[in-house]
Amino acid sequence: MKDTFKHKGMRQQLVDTLIGKGIKDKAVLNAISKIPRHLFMDSGFIDHAYVDKAFPIAADQTISQPYTVAFQSELLQIKPGDKVLEIGTGSGYQCAVLIELGAKVYSIERQQELFKKTSKFLPKIGYRAKKLIFGDGYKGLPEEAPFKSIIVTAGAPFVPKPLLSQLAIGGRLVIPVGDDVQVMTLFIRRGQKEFEKHEFGEFRFVPMLEDKN
Numbered sequence: 242m243k244d245t246f247k248h249k250g251m252r253q254q255l256v257d258t259l260i261g262k263g264i265k266d267k268a269v270l271n272a273i274s275k276i277p278r279h280l281f282m283d284s285g286f287i288d289h290a291y292v293d294k295a296f297p298i299a300a301d302q303t304i305s306q307p308y309t310v311a312f313q314s315e316l317l318q319i320k321p322g323d324k325v326l327e328i329g330t331g332s333g334y335q336c337a338v339l340i341e342l343g344a345k346v347y348s349i350e351r352q353q354e355l356f357k358k359t360s361k362f363l364p365k366i367g368y369r370a371k372k373l374i375f376g377d378g379y380k381g382l383p384e385e386a387p388f389k390s391i392i393v394t395a396g397a398p399f400v401p402k403p404l405l406s407q408l409a410i411g412g413r414l415v416i417p418v419g420d421d422v423q424v425m426t427l428f429i430r431r432g433q434k435e436f437e438k439h440e441f442g443e444f445r446f447v448p449m450l451e452d453k454n
């Protein structure tokens with residue numbers, strides 16, 4: 242598993258593309274410039290690793306488009322030490338971005354194959370999540386709540402209540418909501434029962450599914 246100057250150069254071009262598309266957060270851009278995205282894909286796909294596109298990984302899932310990862314990460318406004326919950330570990334790429342931003346990451350994946358693969362892979366390249374969990378993200382992770390931020394990386398047909406209730410006061414939930422197309426939605430918890438809601442553009446994600454297989 243190699244990371245070369247050629248890869249670094251390609252990453253810098255990707256970062257320039259993301260800046261061109263409106264990503265401004267320096268910490269997020271820095272994380273993307275550091276993380277070897279080509280290692281998160283099966284070998285042979287290096288030509289696809291640093292173009293701004295989603296790409297198939299194991300178990301019919303995808304590694305999210307870099308722009309989407311950057312957009313969601315920017316909305317979270319992570320500060321070092323924040324406790325963050327991710328729903329949909331997938332390849333672990335978004336998880337690595339969160340760790341690079343200094344977050345303590347808990348990440349849930351419902352597909353066992355991906356859970357196992359990513360649990361082995363992330364520490365191998367030096368990214369240590371607080372905890373990777375095999376389970377159903379609709380329930381969140383009540384035993385570790387509250388979270389400063391929660392990020393959902395699959396298309397949610399509705400906003401799961403447990404995720405809102407597991408946010409700290411002042412905490413942020415970033416979730417793509419919708420069936421075929423999803424609207425990127427940010428909730429900020431302002432009080433015990435008060436949530437501020439902001440909607441951003443449309444994105445396309447693989448669906449968030451209930452019940453493990």
Ligand code: SAH
Pocket residue numbers: 302303304305328329330331332333334335336349350351352355376377378379394395447448449450451452
């Ligand atoms: N963050 C990932 C994106 C993976 S795609 C990355 O950077 O690669 C979305 C992932 O969400 C898939 O791996 C899918 O299996 C997972 N997923 C779908 N429904 C889920 C659920 N209810 N709970 C947890 N994970 C789920």
